[in-house]
Amino acid sequence: MSGGSFYQRDRRWHPPAYDPGYKTSVTRSPQKALIALDNTLSEMTGPVFGHDTLGPLDDDMILNFAKDGEPIGQRIIVHGRVLDEDARPVPGALIEVWQANAGGRYRHKKESYLAPLDPNFGGCGRTISGPDGSYRFRTIKPGPYPWPNGPNDWRPAHIHFSIFGQGFAQRLITQMYFEGDPLIWLCPIVSTIPDKAAIERLIAPLDMANTVPMDARAYKFDIVLRGRRSTLFENRMEGN
Amino acid sequence: MVQSLDRLKESPSQTAGPYVHIGCTPNYCGIEQVFPEDLGSRMLKEETRGERIRIVGRVFDGVGTPLKDALVEVWQADAAGLYPSPQETRGKADPAFTGFGRSAGDMATGEFVFETIKPGSVPFKDGRPQAPHVTLWIVARGINIGLHTRLYFGDEGAANEADPILARIEHRSRVATLIAPKTVEGGIATYRHDIFLQGEKETIFFDI
Ligand SMILES: [Fe+3]
Numbered sequence: 001m002s003g004g005s006f007y008q009r010d011r012r013w014h015p016p017a018y019d020p021g022y023k024t025s026v027t028r029s030p031q032k033a034l035i036a037l038d039n040t041l042s043e044m045t046g047p048v049f050g051h052d053t054l055g056p057l058d059d060d061m062i063l064n065f066a067k068d069g070e071p072i073g074q075r076i077i078v079h080g081r082v083l084d085e086d087a088r089p090v091p092g093a094l095i096e097v098w099q100a101n102a103g104g105r106y107r108h109k110k111e112s113y114l115a116p117l118d119p120n121f122g123g124c125g126r127t128i129s130g131p132d133g134s135y136r137f138r139t140i141k142p143g144p145y146p147w148p149n150g151p152n153d154w155r156p157a158h159i160h161f162s163i164f165g166q167g168f169a170q171r172l173i174t175q176m177y178f179e180g181d182p183l184i185w186l187c188p189i190v191s192t193i194p195d196k197a198a199i200e201r202l203i204a205p206l207d208m209a210n211t212v213p214m215d216a217r218a219y220k221f222d223i224v225l226r227g228r229r230s231t232l233f234e235n236r237m238e239g240n
Numbered sequence: 241m242v243q244s245l246d247r248l249k250e251s252p253s254q255t256a257g258p259y260v261h262i263g264c265t266p267n268y269c270g271i272e273q274v275f276p277e278d279l280g281s282r283m284l285k286e287e288t289r290g291e292r293i294r295i296v297g298r299v300f301d302g303v304g305t306p307l308k309d310a311l312v313e314v315w316q317a318d319a320a321g322l323y324p325s326p327q328e329t330r331g332k333a334d335p336a337f338t339g340f341g342r343s344a345g346d347m348a349t350g351e352f353v354f355e356t357i358k359p360g361s362v363p364f365k366d367g368r369p370q371a372p373h374v375t376l377w378i379v380a381r382g383i384n385i386g387l388h389t390r391l392y393f394g395d396e397g398a399a400n401e402a403d404p405i406l407a408r409i410e411h412r413s414r415v416a417t418l419i420a421p422k423t424v425e426g427g428i429a430t431y432r433h434d435i436f437l438q439g440e441k442e443t444i445f446f447d448i
Contacts, residue, residue: 013252042316042375171386
């Protein structure tokens with residue numbers, strides 16, 4: 001495993017901190033320039049989570065909160081690979097996911113949308129990528145929901161993803177959207193991403209080859225984390 | 241035309257949103273049947289080596305209101321300055337220390353808390369020692385891409401003076417935003433570290 005510093009993050013590809021279309025970002029965006037920090041071990045290393053961290057139902061949101069039946073909604077499988085910018089698989093990546101239920105309602109004290117809670121759906125799951133970077137989990141397709149930003153803003157259906165790579169510099173939180181959802185192109189949070197091609201990287205296509213017939217459809221979502229330099233030719237000054 | 245580098249672009253970031261706790265600290269937000277405990281909620285065991293410390297603070301927005309929906313993560317070396325990571329080649333880190341912590345801000349006050357140990361010194365790229373520090377990563381609703389910063393310890397004056405990263409910061413008055421003063425609360429060394437997203441006291445955030 002090469003353990004060098006990470007490729008510089010392309011900040012123009014990511015959403016800027018400040019975007020007045022997403023109102024909450026206005027007072028939560030740093031206004032001074034970020035200070036460049038050459039990766040040290042503190043950034044090149046990161047926590048490692050073994051498969052023993054996981055319980056047997058962690059990757060199955062259909063069953064991991066089920067009480068007296070299974071949750072209502074469209075049964076889906078989300079699968080894909082975690083890769084780095086050199087298209088190398090990232091094994092051992094912990095992926096945590098969370099989402100609203102089929103009606104668009106979150107299980108959270110601060111949630112105020114009138115769609116009902118589903119007693120059999122918790123809305124959180126996690127998994128770890130395999131040796132080839134692949135991962136999968138099973139869930140219910142989340143519903144879209146309204147949110148207080150503009151007077152009539154709706155989030156497209158989405159699943160939140162938190163990913164740990166091999167170095168803390170790769171830490172990433174993002175969201176997955178579903179192919180064909182017209183709300184994607186109306187959403188102020190999606191629109192914080194400046195480049196249409198970058199947005200499309202977060203839209204998972206329907207993957208009919210991987211459905212389970214008469215049970216669940218599949219969506220394919222690949223995740224790319226930052227790549228890293230080979231340590232071979234890295235400049236090291238005298239004295240270490 | 242030239243050959244292609246065949247690089248992929250990193251997946252773009254999106255905000256963690258107001259419900260990040262459902263996925264990252266579900267037990268804390270009342271979803272208690274799914275995972276036995278929240279990831280990063282315990283950094284220490286009884287046998288962990290090092291001086292017990294507590295890191296506490298709040299994250300403030302540009303109008304001085306503490307965020308009540310932030311999620312703060314820390315990553316740090318053990319008491320000997322070693323990271324529990326396969327990339328660590330200088331020795332074996334304390335197996336009783338995870339190095340990773342995660343704290344949801346208190347829903348009423350916004351305060352985050354880490355019970356940890358004081359890290360040892362980790363070398364800079366050129367081998368010089370860095371002052372002991374903790375890496376922090378902050379996400380919340382309204383934060384479009386996670387913010388990286390560091391905490392240095394207020395009682396490490398000489399080490400902080402010599403730290404190669406702190407030394408590079410051009411606006412010297414901002415260095416203090418990375419240094420947490422030490423107090424003793426309930427008999428335990430406590431470093432109080434408030435983070436300011438904007439304004440005169442804006443914390444230094446790093447492009448790492
Ligand atoms: Fe959401």
